[in-house]
Amino acid sequence: xxxxxxxxxxxxxxxxxxxxVLVTPxxxxxxxxxxxxxxxxxxxxxxxxxxxxxxxxxxGSTVIVLHASAEHSLSSVEEI
Numbered sequence: 001x002x003x004x005x006x007x008x009x010x011x012x013x014x015x016x017x018x019x020x021v022l023v024t025p026x027x028x029x030x031x032x033x034x035x036x037x038x039x040x041x042x043x044x045x046x047x048x049x050x051x052x053x054x055x056x057x058x059x060g061s062t063v064i065v066l067h068a069s070a071e072h073s074l075s076s077v078e079e080i
Contacts, residue, residue: 021068025061032057 007030014023032054039046046054 019068022065025064028057029061 011023011027014026035046035050035054038044
């Protein structure tokens with residue numbers, strides 16, 4: 001439970017420094033970490049569909065991050 005709270009706090013902090021279009025897909029990678037940890041620590045079987053799901057998460061997150069639009073900072077009240 002502590003790890004979940006710390007992870008969400010870190011996700012919140014990441015949203016301050018990077019656009020949400022980059023932070024959200026990378027947050028989805030926690031699914032992969034959970035699957036791998038469950039495989040090694042809890043001796044759960046990671047079958048073909050689980051591995052395929054992990055690969056699709058990695059590919060999807062990579063594609064979204066690579067094609068994210070650049071965000072510029074607002075420098076004046078007129079721009080707001």
